Amino acid sequence: MFNQEMQKLGEARSIIREIFEYGNRRKAEIGEENVFDFSIGNPSAPPPAAITEELLRLLTTMPPEKLHGYSSAAGLWEVREAVAAYIREKFGVPMRGELVYMTYGAAAALSATFSALIAKEGEEIIVPAPFFPEYTVFVRQAGGVLVPVMTDAAFHLDIGAIAAAITPKTRAVLLNSPNNPTGAVYAEQELRSLAEMLQKCNMGRENPIFLICDEPYRSLCYGEEPVYPMAVYPHTVVCDSFSKSLSLAGERIGYIAVSPQCEGAEAFFSAVMGAGRALGYVCAPTLFQRAVAGCLGQVSDLAAYRENRDLLYEALCGMGYECVKPEGAFYLFVKSLEPDAAAFCARAREHELLLVPSDSFGIGGYVRISYCVKRETIRGSLPAFAALAKSYTK
Amino acid sequence: MFNQEMQKLGEARSIIREIFEYGNRRKAEIGEENVFDFSIGNPSAPPPAAITEELLRLLTTMPPEKLHGYSSAAGLWEVREAVAAYIREKFGVPMRGELVYMTYGAAAALSATFSALIAKEGEEIIVPAPFFPEYTVFVRQAGGVLVPVMTDAAFHLDIGAIAAAITPKTRAVLLNSPNNPTGAVYAEQELRSLAEMLQKCNMGRENPIFLICDEPYRSLCYGEEPVYPMAVYPHTVVCDSFSKSLSLAGERIGYIAVSPQCEGAEAFFSAVMGAGRALGYVCAPTLFQRAVAGCLGQVSDLAAYRENRDLLYEALCGMGYECVKPEGAFYLFVKSLEPDAAAFCARAREHELLLVPSDSFGIGGYVRISYCVKRETIRGSLPAFAALAKSYTK
Numbered sequence A, B: 001m002f003n004q005e006m007q008k009l010g011e012a013r014s015i016i017r018e019i020f021e022y023g024n025r026r027k028a029e030i031g032e033e034n035v036f037d038f039s040i041g042n043p044s045a046p047p048p049a050a051i052t053e054e055l056l057r058l059l060t061t062m063p064p065e066k067l068h069g070y071s072s073a074a075g076l077w078e079v080r081e082a083v084a085a086y087i088r089e090k091f092g093v094p095m096r097g098e099l100v101y102m103t104y105g106a107a108a109a110l111s112a113t114f115s116a117l118i119a120k121e122g123e124e125i126i127v128p129a130p131f132f133p134e135y136t137v138f139v140r141q142a143g144g145v146l147v148p149v150m151t152d153a154a155f156h157l158d159i160g161a162i163a164a165a166i167t168p169k170t171r172a173v174l175l176n177s178p179n180n181p182t183g184a185v186y187a188e189q190e191l192r193s194l195a196e197m198l199q200k201c202n203m204g205r206e207n208p209i210f211l212i213c214d215e216p217y218r219s220l221c222y223g224e225e226p227v228y229p230m231a232v233y234p235h236t237v238v239c240d241s242f243s244k245s246l247s248l249a250g251e252r253i254g255y256i257a258v259s260p261q262c263e264g265a266e267a268f269f270s271a272v273m274g275a276g277r278a279l280g281y282v283c284a285p286t287l288f289q290r291a292v293a294g295c296l297g298q299v300s301d302l303a304a305y306r307e308n309r310d311l312l313y314e315a316l317c318g319m320g321y322e323c324v325k326p327e328g329a330f331y332l333f334v335k336s337l338e339p340d341a342a343a344f345c346a347r348a349r350e351h352e353l354l355l356v357p358s359d360s361f362g363i364g365g366y367v368r369i370s371y372c373v374k375r376e377t378i379r380g381s382l383p384a385f386a387a388l389a390k391s392y393t394k
Helices: A004-012 A015-030 A049-061 A077-091 A105-117 A134-141 A159-165 A188-203 A265-278 A286-293 A302-318 A341-350 A375-391 B004-012 B015-030 B049-061 B077-091 B105-117 B134-141 B159-165 B188-203 B265-278 B286-293 B302-318 B341-350 B375-390
Strands: A100-103 A124-129 A145-150 A170-175 A210-214 A236-241 A254-258 A331-335 A366-370 B100-103 B124-129 B145-150 B170-175 B210-214 B236-241 B254-258 B331-335 B366-370
Touching: A004 B105, A004 B265, A049 A286, A049 B049, A077 A100, A077 A254, A077 A286, A100 A105, A100 A265, A105 A134, A105 A210, A105 A236, A105 A254, A105 A265, A105 B004, A124 A134, A124 A159, A134 A145, A134 B265, A145 A159, A159 A188, A188 A210, A254 A265, A265 B004, A265 B134, A302 A331, A302 A375, A341 A366, A341 A375, B049 B286, B077 B100, B077 B254, B077 B286, B100 B105, B100 B265, B105 B134, B105 B210, B105 B236, B105 B254, B105 B265, B124 B134, B124 B159, B134 B145, B145 B159, B159 B188, B188 B210, B254 B265, B302 B331, B302 B375, B341 B366, B341 B375
Parallel strands: A124 A145, A124 A170, A170 A210, A210 A236, B124 B145, B124 B170, B170 B210, B210 B236
Antiparallel strands: A100 A254, A236 A254, A331 A366, B100 B254, B236 B254, B331 B366
16 A cells, blocks of 8 residues: 555664664663663764854854755855865865755765666665665665675775676765774775776776765774775765764764766766755755854764773673774674574673674674763673673583 | 756756745845845744744753754654644644654655655646645655646635546645645635545545645644644645744754554554655754754744735735735745746846746746745835836836
């Protein structure tokens, strides 16, 4: 009777969201402090004080009907230009406000990008696996097919494998660095090798392969900040969000930045505008457009996430868990203690540990731990992790 | 190279948005007070003071990482329940929080509703014409076809014409009352006749015809508030937004309310959830979810819009323009002084009057005037309207 694909999507729900909902119910039952909810990437670090100050300033100084009125579909011009100037100054690429499209966080940025790029049913988007599960949904909605390509043992790019996956239907490679769920941050050399390989491919193709970079975690790097992809490859689209960097995940504010060196940049931007219209976006929330424009380059408390990472990583390694130390973001990707990650998560749940099994990330046998939680949640969880490990050695 | 449908949509842009953009450029050239911009429905009345107070209260009392964090995909439970309680109390229908889906304004509400309802390519949504042009885009994106059916001379429903347009592919009738662009408000008897006709049709059908009600202007009625459609027809979905009632058009906050009497209400709600996921919605902006929940039932200054309506309506009638007096919303739909409305708008532009030609609303020969503007814009525009009329009598 209704759209079956949508109904199934709604009934299945995102596995992450499902565990998140379970966690909320469970916390209500046994108390928040007794549930160790590592399910969702809901930032625990408060936004920088400047965000609240900027919101209060806007609310108390601007006429409210002007503050809350429609903006142009692509965003307020001064905000687009501020984002472009930030990208120009920070990364030394010639970004222009005309190629910045403000939207509802990275999810909407990616959805509009795929809808704009995918011209025919069945065109392909290559993604290194493991990958954020909703990519499958966004690409499918745009008529495309997501093609996962396994990364190497440290979850870094396998350029040969990506090259081997390219077909005449390939429209883009989708990168997410720092990576959700692994915490991997791709090195400059890795990106340069990828760019070189893609440029070679492009010579024999009618249309170049695009590089779509999902970058909400860029500012959450524990080492050096990675190279800006537009600096190494021309046909690049950056999808960014302030969800994680400014702890505004629920406010849905982010942007698409199309490299001016992209082949057909203006035509692509028009297609993004059309996609935004078709997807019902209208304009990004105007109060938060203005607020983030006043706080570009600021970051929530990264040190807190680093301490969480170190505490959890050291403790789990000490208990015999296997994992690669995350270089960025706030996820730890840990090998399951049995082949079936879902069964492992079910057993973890008996210890009130809420972990996400890796299967929907395109790989079996792992769990994702979102460590953007309070320090006491991590401390409190350690005996449960120890008991869980011990339950496998009996 | 890119998606042609999206590129065309982006290049064509909405005619309303195009005039709005022209107006912004023109104001920068000759001064805001010299351009009479009646193009867009951007509310001029400030939001009720309670909205700003509630925003300030939330920002100064809630921990910001909690305030701005993700909500569940369908919205914060307390907000969904508050909206349901408001509907129960105000309209006497048994709404439940479980059937309320918070989203990015009415555009996203409609997009998700169409995506959930339209099961097969080519299914039909009937809409009384004239109608809001973006309906065509939203229905098309969901794989459907919008079927316009002309209203009567006063822009009220022609039930016989709607009945004649029903085919086996019809999935819903889409109503917008108070209407954009005509200002018509459908009377209780009209809705009851429509409901009766649809119920008769349903007896011979496998699936009932849905009634989708786009209601952002409900609280902007100059007479009695119209009957709530769920009270007269079971298979009803209300798409509402706070854009106009609380002057929050740019903040993108609204909801879908599915009647519990709807056939398959829960399955339909799941399909809405799936559609929201596919369209990249994630969750409605959380600060504004909370703020509107604290201000349900409040309305921006309706008296100001009424005075604008009366001033403009009387003046234009006095100059010989033909129009039906609006019963709600803030649009005046005026007969063009020549058959080609676009040519008429071009001539109006020479007088710095920015009007929207009616063609994209599904009817030729009219213009839409958005009178949600400052009083002085209306007063200032009257000599220009007079000169425009005079230019046709030479």
